[in-house]
Amino acid sequence: MKMNPLGRTGIEVSELCLGSMTWGTQNTAEEGHDQIDRALMAGINFIDTAEMYPVNPVSAETIGRTERIIGLWFERDGRRGDVVLATKHSGEGLAAVRDGAPITSQTIPEAIEGSLRRLKTDYIDLYQFHWPNRGSYMFRKNWTFDPSGQNRADTIAHMEDALGALQREVERGTIRAFGLSNESAWGTTQWVEAAARAGGPRVASIQNEYSLMCRMADTDLAETCVNEDVGLLSFSPLAAGLLTGKYQGGAIPDGSRMSLNGDLGGRKTDRAFAAVDAYLDIARRHGLDPSQMALAWCLTRLFMTSVIFGSTTMDQLEVALGAVDVTLSEEVMAEIDTAHRAHPMPY
Structure with missing residues (x-):
């Protein structure tokens, strides 16, 4: 398992990161603990969660349950030092958390204290903002997101204020590093510049x-990541399970995400299934497991720090772990590029 630097923090994280968002709905606490045990045995040191998890579905009744499951593992095993732990502060609009309040210097200490209690730890290694207050291109909003109504001065003031609150948490020892999520290239650059100008932890x-x-x-964000030493942590590297092929031909396996979230968060389209067919064909012709091919391809990206994957079964976990031993040939990489050009942005 390769280790990669986390920005300029001096922290090193494994190239695969264990995602946790199904623990507490699709997975029991015991199953989550088994996944942690197996992942650490395989060399993973990085676990990602969020205060709003689990998902499928997100509900007021389950908010924080995933962090509590991780906390019970820390309490059981006492292996906090073996894990680089990442969690997230929910952004504006999620009614089940702080009545949908935006991220502010006032909500940051409260959110961190809540996560620390649930996680049964004194510190968070990587504290991330789950999505920006001003909105995001992510979650299929790239088709409609309109930044023209933003107030630039307010955005910059918010960043500087939030960084001040984060710096106080760094000084208290409750967080070690700061990260973003569902941000844009422009937003990421502004966070970097705000820290240089006003102080606070550099993203x-x-x-x-x-x-x-x-x-x-692959476009503007890749350039930002490379030039600013802001590494990408990719989520949904298997496209919510589409790239495994398990949904082809109208199949909806029992207990799968599609059985709980019918459109896979907007990913279920006719063009998506055609794209999956193209990638499955490449994997089949080259004797590759399609999930491992998809994960191994993500690991080749020069701006990638860690690839976050989730599993609901131990068999799925074993397949994902095997991706680090897969080397994609130049021929496979060229065929993937060809398939991408034929099936761009399928959702």
């Missing part, structure tokens, strides 16, 4: 959706 990473089927980061 170390950005967690955005990225996969063979969602490659928006």
